[in-house]
Each structure stands twice: as structure tokens, then as C-alpha cells.
Amino acid sequence: xxxxVKQARVGIEASQAEMAAxxxxxxxxxxxxxxxxxKMTLAQAVLFSRITGMEPGDIFFFCESI
Numbered sequence: 001x002x003x004x005v006k007q008a009r010v011g012i013e014a015s016q017a018e019m020a021a022x023x024x025x026x027x028x029x030x031x032x033x034x035x036x037x038x039k040m041t042l043a044q045a046v047l048f049s050r051i052t053g054m055e056p057g058d059i060f061f062f063c064e065s066i
Contacts, residue, residue: 004060005037008052022051037061 020030
């Protein structure tokens with residue numbers, strides 16, 4: 001099953017602020033990435049996947065895939 005970035009974050013019961021801290025970015029930047037995940041760099045997408053414990057292919061990082 002594929003999930004959105006927000007669903008992946010909620011699935012590990014992390015707040016946006018917690019995810020931003022774990023990714024080493026500011027909260028505002030994280031919020032923008034969650035709204036527009038296609039803007040994530042490859043490194044950010046891989047890090048996000050590691051933090052959530054999901055495979056990158058299981059998360060929608062591109063709008064057209066939703």
C-alpha cells in the first residue's frame with residue numbers, strides 16, 4: 001500500500017516539528033515539503049523513508065502518483 005508523506009509521518013505518530021528536527025530542517029521548510037513532496041531532494045526522500053521505516057517506493061513523493 002502506498003501512502004502520502006503526511007500519512008507516513010502520522011503513521012509513526014510524529015509531529016511536523018519532530019520530523020523537521022529529525023531531518024535537520026526548519027519547521028516551515030518541512031511543512032512546505034509535506035504540502036509539495038515533489039520538491040524533496042533525493043537525499044531528503046531517502047532520509048524521510050529511513051525515519052518512517054518505509055521503503056521510498058511505498059511513499060508518494062510526486063503529485064501525479066496520487
